[in-house]
Amino acid sequence: MARLLDSLDLPKALKHLTLGQLQQVAGEIREEIIDTVSKTGGHLASSLGVVELALAIHTVLDSPYDKVIWDVGHQAYAHKILTGRLNEFSSLRQYGGISGFPRTDESPHDIYNTGHSSTSISIALGIAKARDLKDENYSVLAVIGDGSLTGGMAFEALNHAGQLGTSLIVVLNDNEMSISRNVGGLASYLSRIRTEPHLLKARRRLERIIKNIPIIGKDVSESVRKLKGSLKYLVIPSMLFEDLGFTYLGPLDGHDIPLLIRTIQQAKAKGGPVLIHAVTKKGKGYPPAEKDPRAFHGVGKFHVPSGKMLVSNGSRSLSEIFGEAVVKAASKDPRIIAITAAMPDGTGLNAFMKAYPNRFFDVGIAEQHAVTMAGGLASQGFIPVVAVYSTFLQRAYDQIVHDIALQGLHVVFAVDRAGLVGEDGPTHHGNLDIAFLRSIPGMTVMAPMDEHELVSMLDFALHMQGPCALRYPRSSAMGKKKVKACPPIEYGRGLLVENGKDVAIIALGSMVDPSLDAVGILRQEGLSATLVNARFAKPVDESLILEVSRKCKKVLVVEEASTIGGLGNAVSDIICNKIQEKVDFAHLGIPDDFVTHGPREILLAECGLSAMGIAEAAFRMCKPRGAISLAHEVSQSVASSVEGVT
Ligand SMILES: Cc1ncc(C[n+]2csc(CCOP(=O)(O)OP(=O)(O)O)c2C)c(N)n1
Structure with missing residues (x-):
């Protein structure tokens, strides 16, 4: 049967669709995403969770005149499809194909290049202020996940936006998940808003009120004011967002298209900073992803009917080998602590989390805090191992300089995904760490040639003094030793x-x-x-x-x-x-x-x-004038990338 999606001039056509048609388009987008990602790999569960949100946003706003910013941008697949990239969607993340993240050179609807978390509110605020200064009139909307809201930058931006009071819509996409389950006091706060019985009642009431508010006309802001007055403080004991200067609308069912449309219309009409709290289900519409959103956050190829991952080479990743080695070391030395910034799976630290939960810390998407907290632990005689992807360690540069190296503290940095990461592209390549770490006084930087050397270097790093980084690529283990002689690591010796x-x-x-x-x-x-x-x-x-x-x-x-x-x-x-x-x-x-x-x-x-x-x-x-023979059989020398997503 012909798809409605194929016949639409998107995103303009959305404004003329009936609710039934919008729901049909949502279903078709989900199928398209599942089918494509099963072949290309990508961020499946996050994207499936925001299909209705993307539809509602593009129904109400006029992109690219109105500006929509997706935090991290890993969840923007529906946005890509809705903004004229349906035909290219099958090339997602492929060499020469469309990116897995918003890219300004790919579409005028991608307002900013994103890939690192917690930037969207700052970007949106900057754009909103630019609009004000130029006397322009468009809407600016940022979508940020509850995981990304754990990043300090998001709070810095909320704090500032509340004070400036300019018109800005922040949609909090709350699915209770970062890559793994979300962590921290904020997660508990959001969970309370979502689930406490008297708040649930208030939520239903709020949804009813929103549905009855006229979409246009001067009554709108009056209604929103009344709505706020009736709910604020009365039902939610401490309205964090309201106290920061935002109008808070929520929590709302993030899969209810008409409710989302009306709420975004309300937010737009209200003006000032508005936060819409949308509760969504990560992996929505694909049962294997709904059941295990962590496994389907970032996936390699998979079999659609069963949800089974199709792993091509079966060999273990360096991250897993690192994870095992650090658990083994911790079994012998109670001073060893492991810290991750929201990546227990990706860094291989999930093994440590299970083995030594008291000595393991997932700090949320908070690389800066991860590093300085490690400093505090090290200052008291512990040996923290901070496992971070190279690209995200960029976030914590001053913390490494000021809070670790300047103090001469012994902290081990396990710098994963160092080098080119592949399909996630330029926001995720980790090629700068050697340059930025080498220039720090007192820093040691090592790089193993294979998994055997990785294990030896970790052991060496744990037993030396001072800050030390161990960088290794997104790669699988080689298995057999290619270089037979592997003498022990000696400091500064090749x-x-x-x-x-x-x-x-x-x-x-x-x-x-x-x-x-x-x-x-x-x-x-x-x-x-x-x-x-x-x-x-x-x-x-x-x-x-x-x-x-x-x-x-x-x-x-x-x-x-x-x-x-x-x-x-x-x-x-x-x-x-x-x-x-x-x-x-x-x-x-x-x-x-x-x-x-x-x-x-x-x-x-x-x-x-x-x-x-x-x-x-x-x-x-x-031989500057000679030419090498092209007939050489080149073995698959670079260990092939591990399946999946950075
Ligand atoms: C600075 C930074 N650290 C880590 C990551 C890796 N990362 C990508 S998505 C993600 C979880 C985001 O959770 P959330 O914002 O709730 O979005 P969801 O996938 O749940 O929709 C993490 C930790 C990142 N992109 N940027």
Whole structure:
């Protein structure tokens, strides 16, 4: 049967649909999302939960004249479909296809690039003030989840917006979930509003009142005022949002399209800062996701009828291996504490959470607090391990500098998803950590070449002093050891893996393995290469660098990190400052640009970070006029990405 969705000129057509038609479109959007994400992977449960919300918003507002900002943006699939991207939707998260997050270069309806949490209210407030200053008249609406509301920035923005009093609508999409169950006092507060019996009664009353308020005309704001007066303080003992200066409307059923439409109309007519509290079900409309929204928050490919995940290579992720290793270490040392910022699953710390619940802290989406709290614990003799994705650690830079390094505290940073993450794209790539961590006095930065070295480095990090970061990519374990000899970690010492004479390749972490394959390719081309596993990005092994540079006179540094500020800069400084004779230097890493989304292997290859790319770069240094044979069988050298979503 032909879909109504295919015949509509969206989003304009929404305003002319009947309720029945809007409900039909909601169903069709859900099917489209489930079908596509089952093939592409993506943020399924979050997107299914806001279909009615997206429909109501685009029915009432005139996007892109009115501005809609989706916090994190992982839940914006329905918004994408409703704003003219139905035909491209099957390319979601694919290389060259549409992004899994709002992107301003993709559509004028995507007002801001998002991917990191808790930014939407600040963005919306800035846009609303710009509107006021330019004497313009559009509406600005931010949608923020209850998980994202645990981020400090969201509170900073609410605090400011309430004071400024400008017209701004914040829709709180409350599904009781972050990726895992939401945490903290705010979650308990929202839960109380949702479930206390006398508040439930008030909620029904509120819904009745809203349904009876005229949609247009001067009675509207009077009705809203009365409505507020009748409910505020009377039924909800401490109206946090009202006290901050917002008109609070809710809690409302976030799947009731007419109720949502009317409430957004009310909020628009009322003016000033308004918070609509919409209660939604994460995974709505797809039973496996409703049952297990955590597993379906971010998924790889799956079988639609059963909800079974289709895992392609079955091997374990580095995150899982890290998680197991830290549990083992904690069993021997009661001082070890694990901290995550709303990512117990993604970081592998769920094992620790189960084994040592008293020594485990999920702080919510609060990376800054996670780091400084670790500082407090470390100051009292504990050994905190803060497991954070590289991209989200950016949030806590000053805390690392001021609250950890300056105090000389022993905190271990497990920096997961370091390097290119793949399909989640530029907001999630973690290529800056080496640059921003290396410049901090007293910081140690390590990167393991495989899971075996990861475990050894974690052990080393737990037993040293001072702040220490261990960075590893979004990758699966390699299984067999490729480099047989794996001597114990020594502070600031690298490892000579191959001892050739024509060119020295100095590789860091994830780049050791493809560099080893590159050495094999070079051998077939008649060149003998040295390979150093750098192990440390700080402090670097100066004596080994000097030794191989003097011997080969050609040095290629390879790292899955920004070339600016990376290991390569440290190596070139040493060569420039300490070697008199001429040494050719080249550097492969992530260029000074925001890398797009797509499979990690493709993105790495585009940066020259494949076995063939590394071999070609080394070959060019040795034979600038020659050309490497294209016939080399390049093994799948970069451990393939783990299934699923960052
Ligand atoms: C700064 C930051 N830390 C962590 C994340 C990872 N992350 C993405 S979505 C999410 C949970 C968001 O929960 P919520 O806002 O309630 O949205 P829901 O998925 O439940 O709809 C987290 C922790 C992030 N995007 N940004």
